[in-house]
Each structure stands twice: as structure tokens, then as C-alpha cells.
Amino acid sequence: MRARSAVRVLCALPALCAVLLTGCQSPSGGLAGGDTGASGGAARGDGPPGGDTASGSAAGRPSGYGAVFLAIDECSSFGTVSFTEVPCSSERAAARVVAREDGRAADGPPCPATTDFVLHISEQRPSADEDGDGAVPQGYACMRSLQPPHPGDPGGGGGPRTIVGDCVYDAGGGKVRETACDGTGKKKPQFKVVEAVAARADCPASTGLYVRLGGERPVGCARPL
Template sequence: MACALPVLLAALLTGCQQATSGSAGQDRRPTPTAPQPVGYGAVFLGTGECSSFGTTSFTEVPCSSERAAARVIARHDGSPDGGPPCPANTDFVLHISAQRPASGEDGDAVIPQGYACMRNLEPPHPGDPGGGGGPRTVVGDCVYGAGHGQVRETACDGTGRRKPEYKVVRAVRTRDRCPPTTALYVELGGTDPVGCARRM
């Protein structure tokens, strides 16, 4: 049985990058936030489960359903700011609000605050390298100058709202390992946190 999830507000965590003096840090773009009624699975939007899309709600549905639009590829409790990062191929992130017991009941939250890393069942996949989105910037992604020393992701094929200006061609541990053609350093995180970007 599916459970409808009204979207409370736009939250954070789709891939953007900021650059200052040739270095970059992460910025956040809105993604949906969903409260969690108890329903379809043992864990609401657990890893491997699917959701439908809607303009005002997300519904957990069987992945075999014709309404299924995206699959959970990772699910974590807590806030994404302090939790594990989503996989590199994540298309978008759903922030899930905690549901508290009804008035007069004892106990902790019925469902804790968390976030689900989502992958569209069909293209487009903005989380793929060059796709222009996702919560992380990876090798193969393109960015453009957004003003005030910031850069943001855009599709490498030019289909995004903004034309790509730089492409991340390598991930390394330190800036001195970037090739001489590097025009911008982008913070990627992980074991190789420096992205070497060349001008397009």
C-alpha cells in the first residue's frame, strides 16, 4: 500500500560548487523535503525502494509500478551536513522530516529525520558526469562562473540554462598534482578532494 508524502518545503543538497580565488567549496540548491507517514516499506524510502513524482507530493510505490520514477540508491538518518555523502551518481536528494508520535503517546520519533539519495529510473540523469546536477561535483562535470567568485554546475553539452565554461578533468590529492592546463580548482571532497578544471 502506498503512502502519500506531502512536500513541506524546498530543502537543500543538489550539486553546486563555489570558487574563490581559484578554489571551490560546496553550495546547495533546493530539493524536496518530505514528511514520513508510516506506510509501504519497513523503512520509509529504504535503499532499493522507489517513489513517484508529483507537484505537491512524493509517494512510495513498488518499483514495478508504472508510477515509479526514481529509486533510492542510499538512505541515511540525520542531516546530510553531518552524514555520509550520497553516491556520485545521485540525481537528487529527498530530505525526510521526522514524524513524531501523536499527542499523548510516548516514545521517540516514529520515523527519524533522514535523507534519501535518489536515481531517476529513466534519463535524464543530472548526477552523471557532465549531466549538470546531482549533489556532488565529479570528474567530467562542467561549471560556469556565477559571480562573486562562485561557480555552479551546468550540462557539458550546452543544454543547461548556462553555457559551460570549465570542465573538471582530474581529481587529485593536492593542487600541485593538477596538469599545467588547469584554470580552476574545484573542491570535490573524498580521498582526492581537488578537482582540476580546464577552460572550455
């Protein structure tokens, strides 16, 4: 079966999951960071190229290879310059779509917690597309690699979200970034997120930093390592 490729790739970036932190009993004082984002009509990747399932705005559309560009449970090939939609049974398949949303990632629902990377799909109007209407709408696909390693797993050192079990280090300039908890990353881990709570007061006494996670429990309690 012929593969369908993204119209063009805007860029490909490693998944550096910077998080917003505020110092608490930290010897280095307050730390702060930024969040990462992460592509189809035109594809821009946030991290290395999966298998969980999740719901998204594309869930009500026809699914399966060729029905919608990178719909839920469809797969992409490896890519650094471009990403190609391929059958998941293909030897070229590298990652699976676990959630698919329309619009910009900054405005839409967050990807599932263990997403490995995100593809941003910029709106295009090619001469041929998945449903023949000449348009591929703007959106984003949350991707999970078919094979390990999985940077989105707790402690994996990457992914578009910071979750319980992740480790971070001081990146300087008041910023922090994720790194692998097992020490195999380029930077040594300095703090580990051990719990997600509704308010800072709910964190244990051993908390060294408060990490902004978002969601129903937006505060991550991080202890020094």
C-alpha cells in the same frame, strides 16, 4: 498495493550543484561558490526525481516496500509538492533510493557520485508509520531516476555532488554552478573538471580552476573550455 506518501513536503528545488572554486590562471580571477543539499516523514527534494545501489545506515533494517519509509532499493513517485513511496513496479515509480542515512545530510556520509537528487526526511510522529511505533526518524535518501536524463551523471549539469566530468559556469558574485557539458543547459559551460587529486600540485598544467570535491581526492582540476 497502496502507496505510502511523505507526511509533507518542505520544498522542491532543482539540483543546482554549486561548487567551491579558487581561481588559478583564470582570466576572471578567483571564483567561489557554495554546495547544495537536498525528503519521507516530511520530504524536501533537491533536484528532479533512479537504479544504482549503495550502502547506508538503513541497510541493516528490513527492506522492501512498506518495511521502512524509502529504504534502499525502494521507489518514489514523481513529486513537486509531495513525494509518495510506491512499488518500483508501479507505473507511478519515478526514482529509486540508492542510499539511505539517518540524521542530517550535512552531518552524514555523502550520496553516491551519480545521485540525481536528495530527499531530506524530517522527523515526524504520525499516527501510523512503517513499523507502527508512531515515528519516522530524520534522515535523507539519495535518489536515482528510473529513466534518463540523469543530472547526476558526469556532465549532466546537476546532482548533489560535483564529480569528474562535470562542467561549471561563473554565476557571478564569486560563485559558480554546474551546467550541462553538451551546452543544452541554460548557461554555457566555461570549465570542465577533468581530474580529482589529493593536492593542487597534482593538477595538470592546463588547470584553470581548482574545484573542491571532498572525499579522498578533494581537489578537482578544471580546465577552461
